[in-house]
Amino acid sequence: MAEIQIKNIAKRFGTYQALHNIDLTISDQEFMVLLGASGCGKSTLLRIIAGLETPSEGEVWIGGRRIDHLPPKDRGIAMVFQNYAVFPHLTVFENIGFGLRMQKMPNDEVTRRVERTAELMHIEQLTGRYSGELSGGQRQRVAVARALAMEPDVILMDEPLSNLDALLRLEMRAELKGVLAESNTTAIYVTHDQVEAMSLADRISVMHEGRIVQAATPVEVYRNPAERFVASFIGNPPMNFLPATPVKGGQWSVAGQMMDGPSANKALEFAIRPEDLKIADSGLTAVAKVVEPLGAHLLVTCAVEGHQFRAVLDSDLVVKPGETLTFAPLADRVRWFDPDTQKAVA
Amino acid sequence: MSEATVDAGPDDPRKAGKFVYIAAVVLLCAWVLVPLYFLLINTLSSPEAVNAFPKRFVPEFDLGSLTFFAGFEGMLVALKNSILVAAITMVMSITIGAPAGYALSRFDFKGKGLFRLLILLTRAFPLPLLALPLAVMFIRTGLDDTVFGLALVHTTLAIPFAVLITFSLFSGIPIELEEAAWTLGCTRLTAFTKVVFPLILPGITASAIFAFVISWNEVFAAAVLTIENRTLTAFLLQNLDTSPLHLKFAGGFILVVPALIFIFAVRKYLFAMWGIANR
CATH class of the missing domain: 2.40.50.140 (Nucleic acid-binding proteins)
Structure with a gap:
């Protein structure tokens, strides 16, 4: 069980208030998308959950355990970054197995898990290559495989598709949805692309100026915007x-x-x-x-x-x-x- | 390269441009290579040939000059001192410079811009100006005429470069790689050793070698701060007016060649210092 509870999280950078007292509960195995324009605080919120940023106030709980004081490695999370962050000095195999090796998992178990996730992401042919020999789409597959191989409670994704070209993005989007639905992990996905948000999410949290203005299903957000901002942001063209x-x-x-x-x-x-x-x-x-x-x-x-x-x-x-x-x-x-x-x- | 395939007419202006280009390249190469070549000829010739006239244009491959150099009183000790001082300088400037470079590239702190400027400013003070107070201070603390004392001064000279090179190298490694490592089970330390360090190692080596060469070539501080434990540069300077020509050539050769080879080997990382990406 990995229910995520965000309690009264606020973040200030100097005098700038990036997040205003956010409360959000994400249920186990839910696919939650944080949607908003750039600078709305969605990435900051994700990084606070990941432990890459410390909140100024508030608490983060995952699976009934308070984790906001823990370093990223002890939170039971895995993260996929916008620019892939595939380690250039390691092969695809070692990249995917990196987290497992850090857990001192036995060799044959590492091999088994790496091969399985590589197959899942259709990169089993590439395991001997280095990141410099991969295309952007292949690198993103490696990054997702590396996160999935950890079998985390929670997978966090920070605009993972925005560096890919349009056609590839469409393909990866459908694939991600399928893979994550099978993995039984809770997912938080940050994007500024409303189509991506609508297509992937169980629920969308629309963020604006450091606040969550509406957290609801894609259809609800589209049909019944809670605020004028949501109505003017969602839909192309908007309301x-x-x-x-x-x-x-x-x-x-x-x-x-x-x-x-x-x-x-x-x-x-x-x-x-x-x-x-x-x-x-x-x-x-x-x-x-x-x-x-x-x-x-x-x-x-x-x-x-x-x-x-x-x-x-x-x-x-x-x-x-x-x-x-x-x-x-x-x-x-x-x-x-x-x-x-x-x-x-x- | 494409000019070769073009059927150029006799008064093609591109041909004239190409001629000027090649001439300039030849001239610049000669500027650097001819003195080195004479150094090589005279080093690999017998002392008699070096002092004779007219000069030869091909080396004799006689080790007489080098043997004389090796046998010269105090020369091997000076060579050993040079290597020792340069090695200590190399280690110290990297252990101090690399963390500073990391901090500059990864953390935001007050006075960061000023700090960077101050690092460069250490090179703004001419060494002759500092030499006398340094000598006095070294005599008081007992650091004068020691290998370590001289290495301290050379480290001061090498640190700005070590900081700037490593700063640029660390900046070339995206922070996301470290963050990814943290989320995959690394602490700050293991993320550094498992991800950043392997990526930075060639650059660190280059920066270390550069520090070595700075110390190896330095003559002023070495001449002022040492008497008995002279380094090779200081020793050669001291004997400049009394030593025979073939000794000067051999000494020059021994000084120039390692520096040249090292700098040539690490040239691509030195560009990193000027902010040209090395990826």
Whole structure:
């Protein structure tokens, strides 16, 4: 059992507060992705769990054991780094077996485990080579194999795919997911790539300015963003926002249109995903500005009463810049945010 | 290299450029190699041939001069002293310089920039300026005229280079390699011995050899601070006006050759000192 509990972790670098009192529980064998823009503190949090960084405050528990005062080697973790960190003076075999040798494991057991993980990562042909003779993708396979060979309770990954080219990343992503699902380890995966996060995660923790703003399943994060930041960060293109003014109990005026909404009595923001819009006879009136045919669909950037507004439409439609379109939002996909607290309003 | 395949006309400007290029290369090589060649000829010739005129252009392969050199009173002791001082300098400058280089590359501390500047500044004081106070201090402490005392001074001269070379070498090793080692069961110490040290070893060797050569070639401090226990450079300097020509040649040869070979062997690491990556 390797449940990870992060209790009230804060990190300050001088006067700069990198992490604000983070609380997070990651259950055993869960695949947790820390997602956020660069500088949001996601790598710092991961490095605190790994023991490569000391928290200014708070505790880290793994499997019911407090570990934040222990050196990295005593935490039962293994880590995969962004730039692979494959030891250049050792062969692939010795790289994968490095941690096992440090545990003074008998030779035949080391061989057995190295061969098994090498096979798992499809690098069994390369075990005699040095890192200088490997491609980036092969090095990352070695790095993952080296971590898996330790059979750790927790595997930590810091943007492991971001140095690979797009096609290789896609391939490795699917492979990682399969391998980790079989390994029964708890995984924490740091990335700034939302597609990677959505595809890999059991749960995503969206981080922003040193805080976790939402920790939920990928679908929940996508459909029901807890904060305006999440709505504007997740999704490509992200959600559209329009100011909304209350008319009477549960009735809202959005860009001159009447909409049903929450029964609040202050100005809110209306939000809708670009793909949740249908062309209709009545609805939001938008003037098309830029039309981008993307093959699978048509991305139209419009203006609704001066606010930028994007719609993802069927690629069969013909839309010209300057044309006026009328959109009907799917009623059950409309979300509302409080502009003062930035939180979602039900 | 590509010029060779081009069918160049007689007044091709590239041909003229190539000529200037080759001429410059030949000139620069001659600048360095001709004196060395004369040194070699005269060392490997009999004392009579060295003192005769006109000079020969091929060596006789006569060991007379070298035998005379070896038999000269005090010469072998001076040679031994030189080796001893250089060896001690080498060990001390690496044991002090390499940790400093590691600290500079791995840790952030207050005054790091100033520290780097200060390391270089040790080379800003001309040795003749320091010689007299040093001599007085050494006499008081009893370090004068000892191999160790001279090695101390040479270590001071060699440390800036040792720090800068190792700093650059350590910086060339990504910190992630150490971090990976820590997460794989290493302590700070075992991560160093198992990962950093094997990677840095060739560079450390180079830096050590460079320290050796600095001490080996140093003459001023050696001449001022020793009387009985002279090193080879100081001994040759002392006998410069009285010794015969063939002794000077042999001595020069013995001094130049090890330094040349060593520097040639470690040249790629010395570039590291100037921040040119050696990976």
